[in-house]
Amino acid sequence: KIYEMVINNDPCYAYLLYANSTVDQKLVMAHVYAHCDFFKNNVYFAHTNRKMLDEMGNHRTRIMKYVYRYGQDMVDDFIDACLSIDTLIDCHAAAIKRVRDKTETSLNGIEKVVKKLHSTRPYMDRFINPPDFLKEQAEKLEDEKVQERHFPESPERDVMGFLTEHAQLEKWQRDILSLLREEAYYFLPQGQTKILNEGWAVYFHSKIMTTRALKDSEVIDYADHHSGTVAPYPGRLSPYKLGYELFKDSQDRWNKGRFGKEYDECENLVEKAKWDKRLGLGLKKIFEVRKLCSDITFIDEFLTPEFCRDQKLFTFAYNQSADQYEIASREFKKVKEKLLFQLTNFGHPIISVVDGNYKNRGELLLKHEHDGVDLREDYSKETLKSLYKIWGRPVNIETILEGVPKVLCFDGEEHKEFRP
Known part of the structure; x- marks a missing residue:
């Protein structure tokens, strides 16, 4: 068997399975060299921490400190809750600044609207309206403005980031949530470029092996293992096959x-x-393409009707009367739309925080951007439980179920469902 592990780091690290044959070791090395090239040069990886192995070692040290202090079960339970929402981040955060920097609001700007106490003599003004008093009034005014503003001001895609800033957590919990969010953003480009990255690796491992690394006696074994790598998966898309063929x-x-x-x-x-x-x-x-594209832009720009026809791509759907899945369409437009739909947000539902003080009771309100696919009941219930563990107050989510607008709620004891 071939087991491959390569880590986006500087330098990159890759590991070989000791029991592999020599030809398999060559294949894995050629494959991961292409992955390393992709990590280094693709723009979606440009923001990632190139010393992440050291950083993860630091994360482990911090978590173990909390384990010794608060107990294994308590820390594990909180980590499980955090990991269950690690897809609730903003996949465009690295490229788009969505919120106004807090430093943009200056005290001087606030003081202009602070009302001073009336003074008939100018020389008494600094005694009647001392700087500490003006600062206190400015802070009160700013607090009032914050309360008047919607919280958050606009829907927040980075749910983990919102919870890190605003959830009522203990210091150790906030630290763990913060470092797990950091790791989620580190792994984010892997999901954004799965087809592209694997296609690039297969393309170059085949080139390296067939032109540089193979001995005559190894050709059959290599061909067998390579064909297994690019073989279509029954019932699902193979990123190796699609990426490799589209590059060629x-x-x-x-x-x-x-x-x-x-x-x-x-x-x-x-x-x-x-x-x-x-x-x-x-x-x-x-x-x-390797430098500038993600899976979505790769498919959107380079998928052609001729390619779909040659690769025999199609969409499929469940036929209730026949009780089986059947080919729904081979039309290029529908195939492309289906591929792009599956790749958008990695196929996960798009969920944002819309209110951190729902009903003025400190409850959390999320909103699901319904795209024709309902939330899975079992997944949504477990996710609401995890969010409750972190937020500490009832958690609600607006969605559409079977065409009807609904709000799903978990209050710490039971799940509820009502119309908005």
Whole structure:
């Protein structure tokens, strides 16, 4: 068996399974070298901590300190609650500043609207309105403004970040939630580039193995294991297969010039089939893709009707009358829409915090951006329980179930459901 583990770090670390054969070890090394190249050069990994192994070692030390102080069960229970919501982060946070920096509000700006006590003699003003008094009044005014503002002012996608800042937690709990959120953002690009990253690794392990590393006696074993890597998964999409084939197709298109206005507007199918401008831009193009794309942009820009037809891609749906899954469509538009839908937010529901003081009772209100797929009842109940453990007050979520707007609630004792 081939077990591969590679860590995005500087330097990158990869591990080999001792029991693997020599050809498997070569294959794994070639594969992870491409992963390392991807980690280093793809823009979605640019914000990640390149010393994360050291950082995770520090995280372990801090957590073990809490284990010794508060007990294994208490710490494990809280960590489980935090890990169950580690997908409730803002996948665009690294590129978009969504909230106003707190330092932008200055005390001087507030003092302009602070009402001073009336003084008939100017020289008495500094005694009647001393700086400490003005500062106190400014702080009261700011507190009033905060209370008047919606909390948060706009929907907050980073639920973990919101809880870190506003949940009534003990110091050790806030620290654990903060470090687990940090790790969630570290792993975020892995989910955003799964197809791209694995396709890149397969593309280059095949090139390295077939041109550099293989002995004649190893070809059959390599071919067997490589074919297993890129084989389609029954009932689900293989990121290895799709990424690898799409990289090869993109390279071929840019080598032959099968892109641009002239090619797209050509209506002669025979001419398009023979199209070859001999541009030789394929390798340059796939390196550009490796640098700039995520799975969504890769699929959106480079998936073509010809590729879908050649790879026999289709959508499927459950036929209740036949009690089985069947092919629903081979239409390119529907296949592409389905792929992009599955990749958006990694297929997880999009959930935001909309009110941290719901009903003026300190309850938490979340909102599910319904996209045609209802929340799973078992998942939603367990997630609400975890959120309650962290927030400490009843937790609610607005959603749509079977076409009807609903609010799901957990108050610490029982689950409730009501109309908004």
